[in-house]
Amino acid sequence: MAACFNGDVSLPPSPAPRRFSKHIRDNVHGDIYLDSLSLKFIDTEQFQRLRDLKQLGVTNLVYPGAVHSRFEHSLGVHWLAGVSIEKLKNYQGMELGIDNFDIQTVKLAGLLHDIGHGPFSHLFERQVIPRVASSSHWSHEQMSADMVEYMVDEHHIDIDPEKIKRVKGMILASSEIRLPRSSSEKSFLYDIVANGRNGVDVDKFDYIVRDSRACGLGCNFEFQRLLDTMQVLDDEICYRAKEYLTIHKLFVTRADLHRTVYTHPKVQAIELMVADALIEANNYLEISSHILNPSEYWKLDDTILKTIETSSSKELKEARELIMRLRRRNLYQFCNEYAVPKDELENFKKVTAQDIVCSQNNGGVTLKEEDVAVCNVKIDLTRGKHNPLESINFFKDYESKEKFKIPDGRISHLLPACYQDMIVRVYSKRPELVEVVSDAFENFQLKTYGIKAQVHSTPDKKKRRYNSCI
Structure with missing residues (x-):
């Protein structure tokens, strides 16, 4: 390796x-x-x-x-x-x-x-x-x-x-x-x-x-x-x-x-499910009060899911069901993703579940916001849309006492012209709604950019996998 x-x-x-x-x-x-x-x-x-x-x-x-x-x-x-x-x-x-x-x-x-x-x-x-x-x-x-x-x-x-x-x-x-x-x-x-x-x-x-x-x-x-x-x-x-x-x-x-x-x-599908489980259990675990007090906060660790899973409290029912889905690998289903076009990055506004639901065509199953999860993923080179080398000072040799920055054009013409990606990912929280959510997501792209910005459409096999459950 x-x-x-x-x-x-x-x-x-x-x-x-x-x-x-x-x-x-x-x-x-x-x-x-x-x-x-x-x-x-x-x-x-x-x-x-x-x-x-x-x-x-x-x-x-x-x-x-x-x-x-x-x-x-x-x-x-x-x-x-x-x-x-x-x-x-x-x-x-x-x-x-x-x-x-x-x-x-x-x-x-x-x-x-x-x-x-x-x-x-x-x-x-x-x-x-x-x-x-x-x-x-x-x-x-x-x-x-x-x-x-x-x-x-x-x-x-x-x-x-x-x-x-x-x-x-x-x-x-x-x-x-x-x-x-x-x-x-x-x-x-x-x-x-x-x-x-x-x-x-x-x-x-x-x-x-x-x-x-x-x-x-x-x-x-x-x-x-x-x-x-x-x-x-x-x-x-x-x-x-x-x-x-x-x-x-x-x-x-x-x-x-x-x-x-x-x-x-x-990984993000699992994170969404764990986050939802912890939110469901917040009243029982009192997370919101622990995060303000170091004397209580340090007692929170990764064993928190075991606490939820083994508790007999009725108010943790929804959280336990989410954890059991995780154990069975019945995850929130990843529908598709697209990278925001480069010329749209400057004015990008985070996509929400409501945006996807409102883009659904009439007919069939009606989506609700709680059926959809959206991740807006920003990936950059630590300095947002800027070249990270712009903020670093260099020196010529060990005898030199002068520092300087290296302009873009003197580094390499093979380095990227853009230093930031914004990726929008959509998940269906209910497996049987993969096709409906995927179609709504494509409609959102057409409405927003006039094109389907995703690399490829959601595979038909994935859409059909849960059709019998509807």
Whole structure:
């Protein structure tokens, strides 16, 4: 099997007594070391809970090997964050003033950046929270920051308050709720774990390798080259100009994983069913109140479906039926999809179940909104419709102290002219309505664009499969 990683990324552990640290073997990065401060957080029930959160949610029901957890990913990001800051210290330590405070802060941010994820990871945040929470501003990054404070207080972890403040700032660096920084802070440190400037960070380095390997997919992106060639100029991490294609591969590989794994049509069918089950069970599970309180939130994990399945509560009947359908692989049926035409992307408005129902021709079975599910899938190279290389600064060689951007025309004429896809997918929640929903979806495309934008029509065999059930 091809894999993204071809060798260990290793540096000697930070200078601390070995009796206070642990040495473990990771299946991606090889030998990694955990220092005593990190172990204080790892040895809490809040962090150990990450063992019960699958990194890719329900993807393992389509890619059977994708059963790795947020726990191992967090250890991997912790290690790569440490490798990154140690390399910068070795290369430019005197110039940048990197000290042990900086090293520990960056490593802790890598370790704890995902502590705020909920059951089934992104599924919970994107499809459940918006339907149960009165506020739309909830994010796993903010919950991670809140959880860090809770863990310190709950377990009386002896740590400098300023260090915790900076850890939180690094976790939130790529989110919409960045914390204010003083002018004296080393801004380049915030580029390592969650890079809000351009998206090149060790979080992606780890999950791209780890997810590709777990799903049995190969990729040719090698993050080691970026770790070895990065340099800080004007308080920003920059990369050697000759590595521009390596960075482009990072974003292309990520987009490919989104298309073929993270938003696989059947993965999304399962996600829709799990989300519907959790919404049906919300009054019983009190999800909407748990998400506001770190002391309760950390108790939610992927075993939540077992709680629903084994409960004797009558109010969970609908949720249990959905879970039983999942067990029998009687999924919401994927009808079809189309990519929004490039010239329509600018004015695209999300398609809803109501749009599909209103496009049904008269006669036959009458569709209801609850019979249809729609997914609007945006896939880009992290910068929306823009070329991600536009936001990255490069340098010519290690003697150079000048940074610059590389214009599109000087990179390659083979690179894409458009950097974003918007895909509309439609599902029938009732198997016997596949043909009706498919026809309504095609009518919607004709009404909206004047053409059927899908690559091919829904196979007649799939439409006929459930006709006898009507």
